Amino acid sequence: MLRIAGALAVGSIVTGQSLTAQDVRITPDLARQSLTVNGQPLVIERIQDPEHRLTGDFTKTSRACPPFCITPMQSAPGVTTVGEIEVLDFLDTRVAAGLGLLLDSRVPEWFAKGSIPGAVNVPFTTLDAANPYRDDILQALGAVKTAEEWDFSGAQDLLLFCNGPWCDQAPRAIRSLVSAGYPVEKLSFYRGGMQLWLQLGLTVAMHP
Amino acid sequence: MIRLFLLATGFLSVTIALLISQLGDDDDAQIASGEVTRADMASGLQPGDLGGVRQTPVTAPAATGSAEAPQMDAMFRSIVSEYRRPVTGDRLRQAATSTGGTDDGMRALTDGVLAGLGALRPAAAENPVTAGPKSLNALIVQAMREGQSDAYVDAILNEAVGNGRVTAPEALVTSSGEVDTATLLDSLVQRSVAPQAAPEAVVATRSATPALPDIAPAIDEVLTYRVQPGDSLAGIALRHYGTTTAYEIIYQANRDQLPSPGAVRPGMILTIPDL
Numbered sequence: 001m002l003r004i005a006g007a008l009a010v011g012s013i014v015t016g017q018s019l020t021a022q023d024v025r026i027t028p029d030l031a032r033q034s035l036t037v038n039g040q041p042l043v044i045e046r047i048q049d050p051e052h053r054l055t056g057d058f059t060k061t062s063r064a065c066p067p068f069c070i071t072p073m074q075s076a077p078g079v080t081t082v083g084e085i086e087v088l089d090f091l092d093t094r095v096a097a098g099l100g101l102l103l104d105s106r107v108p109e110w111f112a113k114g115s116i117p118g119a120v121n122v123p124f125t126t127l128d129a130a131n132p133y134r135d136d137i138l139q140a141l142g143a144v145k146t147a148e149e150w151d152f153s154g155a156q157d158l159l160l161f162c163n164g165p166w167c168d169q170a171p172r173a174i175r176s177l178v179s180a181g182y183p184v185e186k187l188s189f190y191r192g193g194m195q196l197w198l199q200l201g202l203t204v205a206m207h208p
Numbered sequence: 209m210i211r212l213f214l215l216a217t218g219f220l221s222v223t224i225a226l227l228i229s230q231l232g233d234d235d236d237a238q239i240a241s242g243e244v245t246r247a248d249m250a251s252g253l254q255p256g257d258l259g260g261v262r263q264t265p266v267t268a269p270a271a272t273g274s275a276e277a278p279q280m281d282a283m284f285r286s287i288v289s290e291y292r293r294p295v296t297g298d299r300l301r302q303a304a305t306s307t308g309g310t311d312d313g314m315r316a317l318t319d320g321v322l323a324g325l326g327a328l329r330p331a332a333a334e335n336p337v338t339a340g341p342k343s344l345n346a347l348i349v350q351a352m353r354e355g356q357s358d359a360y361v362d363a364i365l366n367e368a369v370g371n372g373r374v375t376a377p378e379a380l381v382t383s384s385g386e387v388d389t390a391t392l393l394d395s396l397v398q399r400s401v402a403p404q405a406a407p408e409a410v411v412a413t414r415s416a417t418p419a420l421p422d423i424a425p426a427i428d429e430v431l432t433y434r435v436q437p438g439d440s441l442a443g444i445a446l447r448h449y450g451t452t453t454a455y456e457i458i459y460q461a462n463r464d465q466l467p468s469p470g471a472v473r474p475g476m477i478l479t480i481p482d483l
């Protein structure tokens with residue numbers, strides 16, 4: 001009898017713990033986003049401490065402009081600008097399925113110090129036409145070169161971001177891709193970037 | 209028996225409830241402490257903040273020493289140690305990348321991207337340095353433009369000097385031909401200091417930081433530095449204090465021979481205040 005009660009108790013503890021309430025959810029229906037990218041399990045959720053505040057660089061209000069100017073909502077004609085929920089959805093439906101890539105357009109140092117989980121670092125300079133090796137990247141993104149013409153029909157869907165509304169690196173990368181012929185319907189832009197991602201207490205991945 | 213069972217169940221459920229709430233608290237606490245770390249990480253991302261990075265005086269300023277070779281060696285090491293300082297490195301790198309990248313830099317950066325995309329070409333597996341520039345300056349510039357980490361720059365320099373592909377001292381002192389490191393630093397420093405308005409404004413900000421020379425504790429020996437061709441005050445400040453804005457400290461300590469910060473001439477013996 002006691003043994004059964006004990007088993008019951010253990011069972012309830014385990015269930016109880018896994019049911020610990022997530023008070024700071026992403027949406028009413030979504031406490032956390034779990035997915036697998038390249039065999040790596042990822043969990044994106046929000047910081048659960050309601051008193052948490054940002055400290056450090058992302059609390060700055062007045063960076064010098066130029067170069068840190070406020071970017072327009074639209075990065076290039078035809079390229080969709082998205083928010084956090086769409087980023088999560090993109091990770092879930094495109095990246096996890098191998099159909100899309102989330103690109104961090106910042107320089108490697110910034111990427112190392114924290115990025116959106118599942119993102120790949122493609123610094124904006126590498127997509128510039130001035131990079132003589134850009135074709136290699138376009139190929140890695142799924143474009144195929146056929147006699148001086150690029151065929152982007154099999155290319156990945158790309159969602160680009162950088163440090164946020166005061167960062168022009170992702171928009172520059174997008175404009176470079178568009179001028180290279182990348183189809184605008186395969187591109188989207190997360191304007192909030194790391195600034196809003198951190199502001200919302202969403203999970204950050206370090207790449208030391 | 210039933211009563212006993214009910215009693216036991218009641219006791220158990222209370223215990224379970226307590227346990228669950230306890231575990232819940234624990235969980236929250238863990239998350240909270242986890243995010244403190246992350247907040248700390250975030251506060252580390254401050255390329256603009258030059259305060260508090262300075263370490264105790266670099267041993268390298270022995271550049272005032274006697275023999276030529278060890279002196280250059282020390283200078284080289286001090287420069288390497290500068291690049292190890294993250295904040296300064298970031299700042300210089302920012303200036304360096306804004307001047308545009310070299311082909312070799314782009315090759316390495318592109319290979320980094322390709323590796324990230326899981327499509328690294330076999331050729332890229334070879335050390336990018338092997339095909340890279342042969343002078344120390346070019347190595348530094350390349351690494352900076354690539355946006356490489358300070359550890360990488362340090363490693364690459366040591367490796368290149370170690371296997372004799374470049375000779376550090378010559379590359380550093382020769383002001384003929386290519387840009388030497390000092391002038392490179394100078395130009396980068398000018399660039400990074402330029403948008404900060406007048407030097408007076410810089411002084412104002414600097415004075416907010418603690419441990420400026422006025423406190424000058426009893427110093428056993430005064431550290432001096434002999435100005436080399438191509439040196440700038442900001443470059444010397446960077447070398448000794450790890451920040452270009454500290455040139456003001458050196459300037460103030462050498463007012464007797466410096467009418468202006470730009471009046472630095474090769475051969476001058478500058479006092480480097482111990483902070």
